[in-house]
Amino acid sequence: MQSFEPLIIAFVCNWCTYTAADLAGTSRLTYPSNVRLIRVMCTGMVDPQYIIKAFLEGADAVLVSGCHPGDCHYINGNFKARRRIRLLKEILPQFGFEADRLQLTWIGASDGIQFTQTMRELTERTRELGPVASRSQMVF
């Protein structure tokens, strides 16, 4: 268990959180290499399917991160995302994916530090949770 390194898939919006990720990079801040960033145009385009797929295929946590409320480049995509995450937070924990494994955050363009902190904290939390129970034996 000690050597467990979680895999985290982060769907980040092109406008805010991706900029924050870049800002973290240019500020020479590092975040755990456990995280795989998938840039999306907007959190509002993250289909619940993607998150389910990520969990089934091997993600130990999934983060969806976009602009602060009111900041969305596409006006309200982040609000739509929030409802979808709310929905999945009802469904996934029922099947052994602890609620903490799915996270939604608002990380603005200037929040480079917050970005790395979030990544670190999520990695740490996921490490605590350990691997998704019995997934490795499943052959669905």
Add this chain to the structure above:
Amino acid sequence: MSTPATRHASATDTREANPLAIVQEMMRACIQCGTCSASCPNASAMDLTPRHLWRLVQLGRMEKIFQSHTFTLCSACYYCSLRCPRGLNPSDAMAEFKQIAARGRMRQYGDTTHFCRDFVDNVRRNGRLQEMTLMTAYFMHMRRPTLPLRFASLGWKLQSKAKVSLPTLRRGAPKLEALFRKVEEMEGDGT
């Protein structure tokens, strides 16, 4: 209490018709921000704040202004003028009130007006201030027999500390006289 809005002075008013005109001219642009009042070191002793006073000026409330002793407390430190965001000169306006009061020989400011006049006369006559003669002249002008009593303890204190000079020769007087004449000439109206 409701009062009708008093007539407002305009630039064409003569000083006689509206003694306030000159102060109104000076303080019209006041926006009542209160910087003067907050800046004023004597504000706590004033019955009306300077801002209140300027507002009364704008409204032409002569009687209320001259019921107040606010302007007599102005020590002309010019803090207000330094800070006024409208670039006005409240210190000078205060001085102008004093002038109006003096010119109008307003009884309520008699103390101040007489004292001021006797002070100047004393210096003019003696070339310097002679406290004893100043107070004598002041008491005479005030014609209030009880008045000297009010100053008695102060006078005693000052005298015990040798702060009151005895009458001396009028050494500087001739030189000062020329100065006073020149001022009179410049002011023209002899007040």
Add this chain to the structure above:
Amino acid sequence: MLRENYHAVIIGAGIAGIRSALDLAETGSDVLLIDRAAHPGGLLSRLDAQFPTDGCGMCKMLPLLERDSAEATCLRKGFFHERIDFLPATELSHLEGGPGRFAVRLKQTLQGVDPQLCIGCGACETVCPVDMPDDFNSGLSRSKAIHRVVPHAVVGAYVIDAAACTRCGACVPICPTGAIDLAFDRRKEFSILVVDDELSVRDSLKEWLLNEGFMNVQTAESGAEALTLLEQSDVKLLLIDVKMPGMDGVDLLKQAKADHPDRVAVMMTAYATVDTAVEAMKSGALDYLIKPFDPQAMLAMVNRVFQATVSVQERQVTAGAVILAGGMTLFDPGEGVNPYGYGTHPHVITSLAFERVLSGCGPSQGRLVRPADGKPLQRIAWLQCVGSRDCQISADFCSRICCMISLKEAVLAKNKSNDAVETTIFYTDMRTFGKSFEPYRRQAEEERGVNLVRARVHSVTASPESGDPLLRYAGLDGRMHEAEVDLVVLAAGFRPSPETEALAELTQAERNAWGFFQPQPFAAACSSAEGIYLAGACTEPVEINAALIQASAAALEAGRTLRRSGSQLALAEGPAAKGVAPDAPPRILAAICTCHGCLSETRNTEKLISGLTRDPAVVQVLFVDQLCGADGWGPLEAAIKDVAPNRLLVAACHPLRHSTHRRALSRRTGLPENLMTIVDMKIEPTEPQADTTARSLRTALGEHVLSASLQMGVAFLKHTDPTAPEREQVQRKALVIGGGTAGMHAALAIADMGYGVDLVEKENRLGGNLAWLHHTLEGHAVKPLLDQLDDRVIQHPKITLHLEHEVVNAVGRVGDFRTTVQNAQGRTEILRHGVTILATGGLEAETTAYGYGTHRAIVTQQALERQIGSGEADAAAWDVVAMIQCVGSREPSRDYCSRVCCPTAIKHALYLKEKNPRVQIYILYRDVMMTGFSESYYTEARRAGVVFIPYRPQQLPGVETSPDGIVTLSVRDPIAEVDLKIEANLLVLATGVVPRLPAKLAAFYGATLDSGGFFQEADSKWRPVDGLREGVFACGLALAPQTITEAAAAGQAAAQRALRILCHESLSAGHPTAAVRHSLCVLCQRCIDACPYGARSVDLEQRRLVVDPAMCQGCGACAAVCLNGAAILNHHGAGQMLAMIDAAVE
């Protein structure tokens, strides 16, 4: 890289400059955008959030049509448009010619770091020994002499502060890409001549200079010797002693300058001859040094001269028009009297600095702590009007936006602290003049608990115990109050930006008394100089909304000039690159940047190659060095020609850096840009090696992550749909509804650009409110404007006027609307047009308050203006006139400030005072909204003796009428503490403005109304005249309460926005764009609800769902809401996403 000929040069790359540049570029102009600063974005690059949205949203300025012409990225990272070149650190040095044929000379200061080579790794920063205040964070944090200009910036990220740099040289070897040039070689060559009759002076100077790296120093002991040497070598700098036997210093100077005026000379003088040295400066000496001088001062001066010589690059271009968009700069509260102790009291900062305190990349990383000592903030005070509305410092104007900025900062502070922080704003008038500002204020005050105190704090002292700021102020209650706070934020006003004076001289554009550029009457974007236009805050401190409207108007005026002078615009239709057949199997070329060898050293490249080529779609893997430079893209281009891939995967650092290269590569190879993907390798410097200071690079990604990133890139490309998007034809004609100020300006603007306009007006005449307006606050008569507009509209061959017509129905989409108009007789006509401009205007609001309608002496401001216009107003007959402001406005039922009422009341008061100096005028107000330069008229009105009496909405003035024609007002004066009875001959009510935009009409075009009934903009800050649905625009009073000049500018702005569409024969989608797979679609229409842009609709005839590709912005909300993939987002599709997830977990 740069072009030689531009359609327009825009000076200032703040948001107004960017707006003008984009507007011009989107209508086919090549634009050169320059800025004094090393980065675009101006003041706003330092702000994370704006009022009243409390968000950023700057990216909403990016093109919505032909989206692919610009990079879809946060504007704070950088700004790229294919028709815009941006030159940082550049100033105008000379301007010649006129409209259509300006010769523009520019002076660019090189920043010591080559932006093409710098990869932003930051190695230099770690070794730089110079610790200095960080400008970007308003000096609240520290930076190095070599530093990042904007934390977010990706390209041209680092610059050297030449004044602070000690030229220690540490950064040069450590830079892995050799991007830093401290000009040591040129320093060695830089030729200096020291002329002094004293040997000791000559020798010591020479030694000092040699030590500083200036190896080419000659000396001469006399003027004659110096002249000989000057003939022999190309001396750049002379240090001349004033007093020498024989030819003296000044004579030598004159002769030396006579041949080479560019030569720089510095005089050296003893104290006794300072006058001579000063005199010498008139003969061309740069400066003088007094002997005995400090070697450091001497060397600093020589360094300055050297820097100016080597680091300035001159450029010359031509331009058809010039737009000045230099913006404004913050007033320095430390200037002058400085009653608030700015710069001396540690806990007094400016509002701009507080923005940095709030920022996630600010000095405290967004934690709400006091900058000076890190104490958590619990009490913050804002002081308004610092450097504004202050006649003592020649600032008899209002900086207009500070009230809202402070409100916003207070709300943001509340947000950050979960409402724990106590916030107090000390103000004189809370100027919430925009249409959404009043509700913002109410919310801040009532819901968020921001304290608003109407008082002016006269000075700030320190608490003797805690050292915390102590504020003293006179309350409205007449008592003195004291408040101790943790931090004082000075709502500093604004001043013209520093280069304004020089620009005015170069361009001959006039300035006003405050130093801002002076626009022409009714033409906010026009300067006094022909061909020179004005955008944004260079004319007056303004908010984003107004700056952008004016910027669009400036673009319009520039475009008009270009057209008049016959400039050919370079609008290419259709994608240059050929598409790829959808059924062609993917052939991916993967090019991986080895970034100065870092990859080959540390990576098992074989493993990478075998990993990638396991997928047969990857046809070749190529390792290239320095893909970021021109060197790298050459081999790549050759490989593309050789391998003929139909997809390209690039792994390099910072995708944005490669924008220009990628575009060029696409043009040259024909491979569409959307089939190229750049994976960010996040290159980082390694720790210094033990034996050398030099660093190498590594990618910050672990080996496994890099491999996964590449696989994800392959997955993304492999599953992308290569089909080129379709184009939709455009009806190149405009419909303008409403023939008032805004409508006429819009119609003329579009018609002047050669497109047909149908102008529909309900009334039987043009002009709208111009018909009754008599003169403006500034004293301009309105009638001539109306006559001129009326004439031009009627005579314009491109304008078809439909008087007494109304719109009864409309259908369509951007590029193709069909509108049915009907005349009074009921005859209808169908108009086809590509764009719609709603300029339906507004009216003075009706009222029944204060006895209006019951007495003839109670009138509205409009009625008074009519009386003035007709000569009926008999000022001489009136002794007392009273006015009440905010009648029915700024109340929950009509929750906006009508903005024009205060200027109108004051205009009328001044008019009456002029006609009858004895008339007494009382204006009853809540907050006097004399924003910007109109403030000076407020001062004037006060000076003229107009009495202003504040009232509170909780306690409205009373009005009684009597049969003798006198109206008696009763109101309490809170300062004088008296109840006033004002017996007036005339009571004038300012009832404000209401829009005249029927919801039904707006709905025809998919537009909606805001809570006040005005047109709802797509974004109140960033898209001020656009509807959310593309192709529909609004201006004038239908948009917001506006003055004539503002309405004219809004009309032009709307026209400019419309021209972006009309200038195309057809419109195309960008990448990504949504589409529909009809075979799967069951018309549940959830996607229609999800689309924020109204780009989706049901085609009722064909019973199928359609997407307007031009309106779609590619957010993908539709695809996420669609359950079975009938709604898809091309180029970011579900197939790509699922494949990327698979690759990510590999």
Add this chain to the structure above:
Amino acid sequence: MQTVTMEVKNEDVADAIRTLLGRILALDEIDAVMVPGRLPGSRSVMPLLIHDPDQLDNSDPLSPAFALNAAKQVCRLTRTATPKRVAAVLRPCEIRAFIELVKLKQGLREQVIIIGSDCPGAYPNKIFDALTREGDDSGADHGYVKRPSVDESSLSKACRACEHPMPTGADLAVCLWGVDTGREVMVDAQTDSGREILDRLGLKATPLPDQRAAAVETVVAERTRFRDSMFAETAAATDSLEKLDHYFAHCVNCYNCRTACPVCYCRQCVFETNLFDHDPLQYLSWTRRKGMIKMPTDTIFYHLTRLAHMSTACVGCGQCSNACPNDIDVMSLFRTVAHRTQAAFDYQAGRDVAERPPLSEFREHEFADTAGLHWRKEA
């Protein structure tokens, strides 16, 4: 008119309803009635669209089973506006499903007069099939109405767990509970159109009996009890990925559950589109990574996605379980999840046509807790 009474002769409640349908069909504006009925030559129950009043004899408005949820069939009849309307006899779960479909623009509510009745529940298709094959379905017919004489345990699990057995949302509700069905049934108008229809049928007005509320409450309480224990059982049976996999171990990706689902309104499920036509290399890549994969793939992915897509619209009719060839209890899982997801959005599928599906809308200020790292707040 609000409520009318209809006489029941020979204890044949169904016949009383047939009489009602006859009167409705006689109205000018009604073109046809859709009602469950016995197919000629078989005892199987299917929705019949009847125009000829004589054919009403084939109808079985209180049929003890439903082979399919008829909501989709109503959609077929109401996709576009027609000059005349139809009437449809629907079970409460069918009404709810239809309302969900109306929200998704698959049918027009105003095109149909919905007649519902208190629903005693239905037999699972297989049991009913067995009963009819035995040729004696009297127990499955007559006695059915006279619950509780029917053996509850033989009813479908979905019905036993159905806490909404009332025809909410119908224009006309046939009331059986709390009514002496030996003598009469009552028809209550629940909408304006329902009242208009009743006005024109010339039936006798009557108030609803007082004891009805208590009778309904008893049924609902019993079902809620059953439902909650079903939730607990199902949750326990699926609370890990391993158990979930086990739950669906027999799934063959036939997608019958989604075809039978009344609210799964897609023409073709996303899992049947080319998005899941994986490249052969893809399968190999998966098995390379995992060592072994089950074919066909994407089974759990499908069920979880369908939960995400449809659980907020689930009306609990149980047709998914009915349709499963391998007897997977899809319904129990769906209902267990749907109960949570619908509660999360304060939503109830089919309750009100004016309520928008939770994922079709959003508000600026809501679910503040959903964003941000949870454990951070606790700290």
